[in-house]
Amino acid sequence: MRPIQKMFFIIITSVILISCSNSKYHTVKKGDTLYSIAQKRDVPVPELKDINNLESNLLYSGQKIYLKPSKNYKGSYHMVRSGDTLYSISKKYDVKVDHLKKINDLKNNTLYKGDKIYLGKMVNKGDLNFSSSSTTTYKNNSKDSILKNFGQPLKTMTINSPYGYRDHPVLGRRILHTGVDLKASTNTPVYSPYSGIVTYAGWMNGYGKIIIIDNGNNYETRFAHLNRILVKKGQTVKKGKVLAKSGKTGRVTGPHLHYEIRYKNQSMNPMKF
DSSP: OOHHHHHHHHHHHHHHHHHHHHTTEEEOOTTOOHHHHHHHHTOOHHHHHHHTTOSSSOOOTTOEEEOOOOTTEEEEEEEOOTTOOHHHHHHHHTOOHHHHHHHTTOSSSOBOTTOEEEEEEEEEGGGGOOOOOSOOOBOOOSTTSGGGGOOOSSSSOOEEEOSEEEEOTTTOSEEEEOSEEEOOOTTOEEEOSSOEEEEEEEEETTTEEEEEEEEETTEEEEEEEEEEEOOOTTOEEOTTOEEEEEBOOSSOSSOBEEEEEEETTEEEOGGGO
């Protein structure tokens, strides 16, 4: 073999080897992030973390991030349909519910139609096409939902503490914050966001003075840490009615309004609606 032919052979072989190698893993370079690798390789971030046993998003130069082959596969996620539950999805794809919740950062079992649930494993194209007949935990988040007609409990809405897990300012441990804390000085008027019937008006541990309203269609609203309650149990209230005056009763560090929306007694993020 002539020297020039030998040189071309080495170059072509090297290109092929590099190409094959790159199909199996990505070598981290300065500036790389899991997100940039995911975009370039068309592999979801949760999947990259799962197959590489990564506990965080931190990477270092020279690190090998292994990729899953995509040939003959549609993807590694399930698109939620009406009727789907985490249990039915876990059974179909043989993935534990706790694992699904972890890699999708789910705080509870609530699913929304159209959500992508990452499975943490590659799934054959045929396995992704099925209809679930399981009991639904789907919360109606469509334009037909009564939530589209909900108003605001305060005239000015400023969030002090959002919905989700947090380190409780009083208890000092990480727990689910089932509503949102809205900025409100003592005796700020609290309005009913939607019509309904008052099912509770009084004191409740942690909440302090609280009002609970049944808004119909399995929806419920809660208003806590109140200073004054202006309605009674059993009273029918209309949207926009003044229910109470805000305060700092219960387990709090200062005055504000704790506001919750629940569906079938499961908390929802009020700021999504």
